[in-house]
Amino acid sequence: xxxxxxxxxxxxxxxxxxxxxxxxxxxxxxxxxxxxxxxxxxxxxxxxxxxxxxxxxxxxxxxxxxxxxxxxxxxxxxxxxxxxxxxxxxxxxxxxxxxxxxxxxxxxxxxxxxxxxxxxxxxxxxxxxxxxxxxxxxxxxxxxxxxxxxxxxxxxxxxxxxxxxxxxxxxxxxxxxxxxxxxxxxxxxxxxx
Numbered sequence: 001x002x003x004x005x006x007x008x009x010x011x012x013x014x015x016x017x018x019x020x021x022x023x024x025x026x027x028x029x030x031x032x033x034x035x036x037x038x039x040x041x042x043x044x045x046x047x048x049x050x051x052x053x054x055x056x057x058x059x060x061x062x063x064x065x066x067x068x069x070x071x072x073x074x075x076x077x078x079x080x081x082x083x084x085x086x087x088x089x090x091x092x093x094x095x096x097x098x099x100x101x102x103x104x105x106x107x108x109x110x111x112x113x114x115x116x117x118x119x120x121x122x123x124x125x126x127x128x129x130x131x132x133x134x135x136x137x138x139x140x141x142x143x144x145x146x147x148x149x150x151x152x153x154x155x156x157x158x159x160x161x162x163x164x165x166x167x168x169x170x171x172x173x174x175x176x177x178x179x180x181x182x183x184x185x186x187x188x189x190x191x192x193x
Contacts, residue, residue: 018176059101
């Protein structure tokens with residue numbers, strides 16, 4: 001869901017006259033960490049059903065990724081939107097940590113995703129997800145919000161995902177539009193000489 005929000009933010013930024021050049025001026029402490037964590041998470045997702053060692057450690061690895069990700073966001077909290085992203089990630093982290101390292105997902109909200117997905121969810125073999133049941137703690141923080149047509153990608157998201165996307169939207173708009181505004185200010189100053 002976060003990737004969808006980033007793409008939407010970029011499109012709206014263009015529509016508002018912003019520029020991708022603003023992204024080049026992004027200053028993040030430990031900026032290399034985000035792509036590294038994403039790569040590790042993808043590897044865990046791809047290997048957890050193939051290697052028993054990864055399967056047995058996957059829940060702990062997902063939690064570790066979230067902890068490092070939260071530290072990264074906290075270090076960069078001065079950026080517009082980052083505290084909102086931090087809150088969204090924290091909400092997802094809390095529900096996952098309380099439920100053994102997996103994100104609880106509503107079976108009812110997931111019905112449109114197909115029987116294969118539901119079966120994998122119930123079996124606990126779908127990535128970092130598990131089905132919400134009577135033992136789930138804080139299920140309202142899990143993936144309970146269904147997105148289907150006319151939304152282009154069918155999925156189920158959490159409140160934390162929504163909050164993260166709001167923060168990412170604010171951050172991207174700030175980068176894209178501030179570059180435009182800074183460029184206009186410089187041009188006005190230069191024309192005034």
